[in-house]
Amino acid sequence: xxxxxxxxxxxxxxxGGEDIRRQxxxxxxxxxxxxxxxGRLMDHLNRKTVNLQxxxxxxxxxxxxxxxxxxxxxxRLIFSxxxxxxxxxxxxxxxxQPIVALAKEFLTDVTIVKFKQQSMTVDRIDQYYYQIKxxxxxxxxxxxxxxxxxxxxxxxxxxxxxxxxxxGAMTQKGIKSVALHGDMEQRQRDxxxxxxxxxxxxxxxxxxxxxxxxxxxxxxxxxxxxxSQEDQFYMHRIxxxxxxxxxxxxxxxxxxxxxxxxxx
Numbered sequence: 478x479x480x481x482x483x484x485x486x487x488x489x490x491x492x493g494g495e496d497i498r499r500q501x502x503x504x505x506x507x508x509x510x511x512x513x514x515x516g517r518l519m520d521h522l523n524r525k526t527v528n529l530q531x532x533x534x535x536x537x538x539x540x541x542x543x544x545x546x547x548x549x550x551x552x553r554l555i556f557s558x559x560x561x562x563x564x565x566x567x568x569x570x571x572x573x574q575p576i577v578a579l580a581k582e583f584l585t586d587v588t589i590v591k592f593k594q595q596s597m598t599v600d601r602i603d604q605y606y607y608q609i610k611x612x613x614x615x616x617x618x619x620x621x622x623x624x625x626x627x628x629x630x631x632x633x634x635x636x637x638x639x640x641x642x643x644x645g646a647m648t649q650k651g652i653k654s655v656a657l658h659g660d661m662e663q664r665q666r667d668x669x670x671x672x673x674x675x676x677x678x679x680x681x682x683x684x685x686x687x688x689x690x691x692x693x694x695x696x697x698x699x700x701x702x703x704x705s706q707e708d709q710f711y712m713h714r715i716x717x718x719x720x721x722x723x724x725x726x727x728x729x730x731x732x733x734x735x736x737x738x739x740x741x
Contacts (some may be wrong), residue, residue, distance in 0.1 A: 486510065491516045491527075494663025501526045517553040522558055529558040540569035546686070549575065556583055564607050601719035606729040606739055614702065614730050618643075619650060621700060621728060622680070629673075630683045630696035633714050635703040640682050643702065647680060654680035685710045692711055694721040702708070702727040704738050 480486040489503035491513035497520065504511075504527050511518075513529070521527040535556070537543065543552060550578055550728050569576055580587060609617055622630065632641050635659040647654035655669045655678040672682045683691070685705060696718045707713045718725030731739050 479606070480491070488512065491517050491555045491664055493520075493523060497521075515548045515555060517556055519551055519669070522555070525574055529555070530560050532559065532563065534564045535559060535566070537565070537567045538653070539580070543572045544573070544575050544579075552579070553582075553583060565601040568588075570713075586624075601723065602715055602725045602727055604621045604715065604727045604729075608731050608733075611732045613686050614732070615643075615646065617730060618700065621698075622652065625698050625726075628699060629676075629679050629693070629695050630681070630698040631691065631696055631717050632680065632700045632702050633705070634682065634684060635706060637684060639703065640684055643682050652680060653678040654682055656679060659684060659686040685714070692720070692724060693717070697723075697725060698721070699725070699727045701727070704729055704731060704735045709740055 480488050487506060487508040489500065489506075489508040489512045491500050491504075493514060497517075500517070500521070501524075504521065507694045511532075513521075518527070522529070537552065543549070563616050567576065567580060567584075596665070607617060618632070632643060634643060637660050640656045640658050642657040646653050651714055655672050657666060659668050661669070669681070670691075672678050681691070699715050701711070701714060705714060715725075715727035716729060731738065
């Protein structure tokens with residue numbers, strides 16, 4: 478989107494779930510910029526439909542998430558196809574030890590730029606939690622959705638199975654919703670996000686895999702059906718609301734076993 482009106486810049490997008498022949502055609506035109514997911518870029522390297530030796534700059538975005546999703550070996554292999562003289566930039570919300578180790582392995586003369594915040598959360602997001610028994614969660618969820626009947630909402634769960642289950646429960650209640658999780662192909666994900674963005678479905682149910690990639694300014698409400706496994710995931714989840722200067726609400730459903738985590 479940044480480059481679409483500049484005819485002097487050619488960009489190829491390379492990711493799974495899309496026709497690889499279209500991507501090969503793009504790559505044959507020798508684009509100046511390739512935006513890729515690790516898995517599909519590896520496919521092209523194996524097919525010899527891309528040559529990384531001519532590239533001067535490499536940006537690794539969401540570096541910590543790449544590690545969490547198990548892409549570290551793919552990243553190393555991709556880096557091995559690069560020329561010796563290349564400018565690296567790693568972007569990461571957190572700096573866990575594996576990221577530091579990866580930086581030491583591939584980067585020389587490193588400069589670390591940190592953005593310091595006074596607070597992890599923003600004032601525009603009102604955060605609430607309900608202490609509730611596990612068996613009562615679903616009933617409370619529907620009460621909350623009735624209370625916020627006009628609002629666009631994202632519901633987060635920790636498992637793909639629960640995401641699919643909740644989508645089915647919404648359908649039975651006559652609530653238009655869509656599901657998003659890691660088992661879906663890219664084409665399916667694109668379709669889901671299109672339906673959510675254009676208002677066909679006002680409820681999106683997702684796992685943490687989807688949390689960072691969702692940028693829909695009109696999301697009014699985030700519900701944590703399950704508390705996230707890590708504090709950082711909680712931040713990414715509630716950050717889907719209160720965007721672009723708007724007000725947002727985040728609600729967490731807290732079972733008896735979650736009390737220590739909600740304190741954290």
